[in-house]
Amino acid sequence: MSEVDFIIVGQGLAGITLATHLHKMGKKIVVFDRYNRVSSSRVAAGLYNPITGRKMVKTWRADDLFPYVEEYYGQLEKNTKVSFLFRKPIYRPFKSLEEQNEWSGRSSDPSYTSYIKSVFFDKAYPGVNDPLGGLLLQNCGYLDVNKFLDSVLNYLKNDGIQIESESFNLSYLKIDKTKVHYSKYIAEKIIFCDGVEMKNSPYFSYLPFAPVKGEILEIESKLNLDVVANRGIFVIPLGESRFRVGSTYDNYDMTLEPTNKAKEVLEDKLKELITVNYEVREHTAGIRPATKDRKPLLGMHPKYKNVGIFNGLGAKGVSLAPFYASQFARHLVYQSELDSEVDIARYEAQYQK
Numbered sequence: 492m493s494e495v496d497f498i499i500v501g502q503g504l505a506g507i508t509l510a511t512h513l514h515k516m517g518k519k520i521v522v523f524d525r526y527n528r529v530s531s532s533r534v535a536a537g538l539y540n541p542i543t544g545r546k547m548v549k550t551w552r553a554d555d556l557f558p559y560v561e562e563y564y565g566q567l568e569k570n571t572k573v574s575f576l577f578r579k580p581i582y583r584p585f586k587s588l589e590e591q592n593e594w595s596g597r598s599s600d601p602s603y604t605s606y607i608k609s610v611f612f613d614k615a616y617p618g619v620n621d622p623l624g625g626l627l628l629q630n631c632g633y634l635d636v637n638k639f640l641d642s643v644l645n646y647l648k649n650d651g652i653q654i655e656s657e658s659f660n661l662s663y664l665k666i667d668k669t670k671v672h673y674s675k676y677i678a679e680k681i682i683f684c685d686g687v688e689m690k691n692s693p694y695f696s697y698l699p700f701a702p703v704k705g706e707i708l709e710i711e712s713k714l715n716l717d718v719v720a721n722r723g724i725f726v727i728p729l730g731e732s733r734f735r736v737g738s739t740y741d742n743y744d745m746t747l748e749p750t751n752k753a754k755e756v757l758e759d760k761l762k763e764l765i766t767v768n769y770e771v772r773e774h775t776a777g778i779r780p781a782t783k784d785r786k787p788l789l790g791m792h793p794k795y796k797n798v799g800i801f802n803g804l805g806a807k808g809v810s811l812a813p814f815y816a817s818q819f820a821r822h823l824v825y826q827s828e829l830d831s832e833v834d835i836a837r838y839e840a841q842y843q844k
Contacts, residue, residue: 493653494677495519497823500659501684504535504636504808505801507643508816509684511567514652516824521653521676522644524685534777536707536737537634538725539810540581541606547583547594547626549603550807551786556814557606557630563813564634573642579632579728580608581719584621584764594626606630618714618767625722633719633727633735634809659685661693666795680791680823682799686780694792695800697842698835699783704744705806706753706776707737710761712769724760733772736761738806749774781805789819790835793842799823800835 497513499506502524510522539560541553550556564576585591591612597603598610611624619625648654655674664681665672671681683689690700711732720726727735739753754774761769780802782788788803801819804811821827831837 492677493521493675495521495653496679497521498523498671498673498676498678498681499684500524500681501686502640502644502654503684503686504640504812505686505804505816506684507640507647508563508812509682509801509819510647510652511643512816512820513823514647514650516820518824521655521678522647523655523657523659525656525658534705534707534775535636535808536725536727536735537636537809538581538631538719538727539633539807540628540631540721542581542583542603542626542628547590549606550810552814553606554602556810559814559817560810561630563817564639567639567643567646571642571646573638575635575638575642577632577635579717579719581628581631581721581725582616582619582621582625583628584619584625584720584722585623586722588623591623616716616718616720618716618765619720620764620766627718631719636809666798669797671797678797680797680799682801682823684801686802687778689780689800689802694795694798695788695802695835698788698800698803698838699841700803701742701781701783702745703779703781703805704741704746704776705738705779706741706749706757706774707735708754708757708761708771709773709775710734710736710769711772712765712767714765714767714769720764722764724757724764726761726764734769740806745778747776747778749776779805779808787811787815787833788835789815789822789829789833793836793839 496518497520499510499522513520541557543550594610598607606628608629609627613624614621671678687702689695716728782803788800792798822829
């Protein structure tokens with residue numbers, strides 16, 4: 492038998508960010524998962540954006556999340572010697588003069604100035620439908636999630652972390668008061684980071700998971716754009732005339748098949764945002780592990796104190812994962828407190844039912 496400090500189940504954004512933080516703390520871990528090319532992390536667009544929503548406001552906890560995003564991924568780029576974080580401004584065209592005036596005033600608001608690069612009052616980007624100008628944001632960009640996961644997994648493996656590329660079978664898991672046992676491993680704790688699989692978990696099915704299907708296009712176009720355009724949908728320049736376009740939000744269809752309905756929705760919005768011809772080259776779908784309150788799920792089971800969860804990152808996994816993986820790792824190792832807004836203790840009453 493091999494003794495480790497932690498078993499981590501899941502090799503997506505949640506599992507890998509938690510693994511890197513625990514590894515940095517000197518903990519012995521093993522990571523389980525089977526490669527799945529259509530997992531939510533593998534098909535994610537990877538966008539991180541501090542100003543979101545129809546009302547264009549700072550995303551939840553932005554001032555805590557975003558300073559750490561580029562620090563965390565940047566350090567792993569140095570460790571792995573692979574580039575996967577692309578710092579790109581996000582351009583959001585104005586829809587009305589009222590919106591233009593609002594952001595003209597808000598650009599001097601100290602709580603927003605660190606995120607605003609420029610405010611344009613007339614057309615700024617050829618090929619983008621922006622007759623009234625728009626807002627150019629900074630401290631944003633996108634993560635090539637597949638490249639990140641592959642290179643960091645390889646880095647962890649080369650640095651002594653055991654990576655088990657196989658599906659985790661719950662029927663083989665044994666839990667006692669002080670240890671967990673699985674296969675050839677004995678661990679202090681096991682942490683489940685396996686996305687939508689947890690909805691049917693015997694340990695965490697009481698939590699309010701609300702999976703959301705998202706679909707993304709990859710297009711080819713002569714659009715000359717070096718920033719991310721974002722209004723209703725995003726258009727991310729990937730280089731070589733390729734762009735990623737997304738995304739949809741579907742709370743009902745939980746299949747992994749791309750749909751013509753979603754494609755039509757994306758193309759309709761795309762034609763509103765850009766004025767250049769394009770061709771669709773790829774269409775993918777994934778299921779985001781979201782929650783009803785749109786906040787992550789972190790913490791230890793109310794009964795099984797050595798069984799934990801890090802999940803529910805939803806559509807903002809790239810920005811949420813580093814900060815909350817760091818917080819959860821400190822909680823696991825030093826017993827520091829978790830934010831009450833993400834601690835699964837907020838749902839203990841549902842478990843008691």
